[in-house]
Amino acid sequence: MSENIVSLKNVSYSYTDYDGAETRVLKNINLSIKKGEYVVILGHNGSGKSTLCKLLNRIIIPSDGDVVCFGINTRDESKELELRKNVQMVFQNPDNQLVEAIVEEDVAFGPSNLGIKNPELRNIVDKSLEDVEMSKYALKAPHELSGGQKQRIAIAGVLAIKPKLIIFDEATAMLDPIGRKEILGEIDYLNKKKGITVVNVTHHMKEATLASRVIVLDDGEIKLDGSPREVFSNLEKITSFGLDVPQSLELYFNLKSRGFKFSNDTKVPLNPQEFLELI
Template sequence: MDYIVEIENVSHGYSKDREQLVLDDLSLKVRRGEFLVVLGHNGSGKSTLAKLINGILVPREGSIKVNGMDTADENTIWEIRQTAGMVFQNPDNQLVATVVEEDVAFGPENQGIESSEIRRRVDESLKSVDMYEYRKNAPHMLSGGQKQRVAIAGVIAMKPDCIILDEPTAMLDPSGRREVIDIVKKLNREEGKTIIHITHYMDEAIDADRIVVMESGKIAMEGTPIEVFGDVEKIRGLGLDVPQVTELAFELVKAGLDIDPKVLRIEELVDRI
């Protein structure tokens, strides 16, 4: 099996007290080309995990390898960040220029890429997130969803094999959320990018290859979307919801309807009924 991210027995915390570990002896492998969704409520360790994979933080114990490179090795940290690009929650924190295309060019310029290649990458990246027509616009004039798509384009322009998204839709309205998720799915399916998508929106996870649910720095559940969300009571016990359609099917079964409650989409529920 070809893994792009290998996390082995990682523990991490922000104080010396082992009772306050944010991640506790966590191991996880991510396959190349996989669409992995990481769920968990606030404080479960999701964002810390993202920063560790990207090399922003170094684990206190254990190891993390990205494309075979150890994140604790300072000599490979820039190569690691080019392999695993990061998209943060607030797009304003990632937008640095006054024109969209200049913002997308910022990363490749810092990589020392020649100008003709930068031009090609900027155009390709903006087209891949459906923002090419806005290339001359000012980022601050865009909607939240458009800003986040520009931030994603800036990461794509650096040609990463893996894109880590740390709650990229948390500050967006439903329309903006939909825009960003559609782009993420497209990057995974059409361009083969490995996606590690960290979110607390259950509906964003239904198209994942695999879901990992975190609780108190450990993996509490793991499996396909239907396996994870099919266990409604366990998910609820972790303080999380399930997708609305799954919830409806669960309640219909409780009310006496004889159907298989393990559904993720409205079309599936209609077929069962």
């Protein structure tokens, strides 16, 4: 069995409003993530998804409890650099993550600040661009690229640091369907081929069906945690949290409620192909 690389024990987080009022965003979270998992976090706006992610690489510190990533307690300020090498984030807007005027310089930014010099730096940049299939854009300016291409460059910059865990915080939210498909392909490649543990925060149910594990947050608490099929089988609970379910599953439940008999009703369908197999 894979080892736990992330552990949250009795973690809560609160922030203080401008008027001095305290708001609790996360409440007594207990959670472990294993090496190699592909975890999707779902929840409506304000449920605590992004806050949870920011706890994992010390962007914020828990108000209560402990967050331990790769054996490092995030309260230990002296281990911040080591922690950030292992845990990296890709944010919603790639323009906020691209800092240089040329693509290859942007990818080199992270490792060069860690003191890596040529020729190793050159090799890292080339390999990172190759991994996201953006080598031919190395000398382009980021502003000349599409949204999906920019996000791939942001991923390349993260890969250049060689993290063991990558958090995608709604990284496909600003992309068109083509760009979203490209980034989902990259996420799948990083997880399955490169062995990188992935946490993906999203509002898109199709993305959730691709994961090995789905966590549903509501009002700062973990309400559901299991495989996509296990989680989405809880139709009433999912909808009570203001979330949708995959279209194939919604059609399946609607037809069953109307008395339709499936000839091969062995599992709830997560995609159109699985739905057709039930008929």
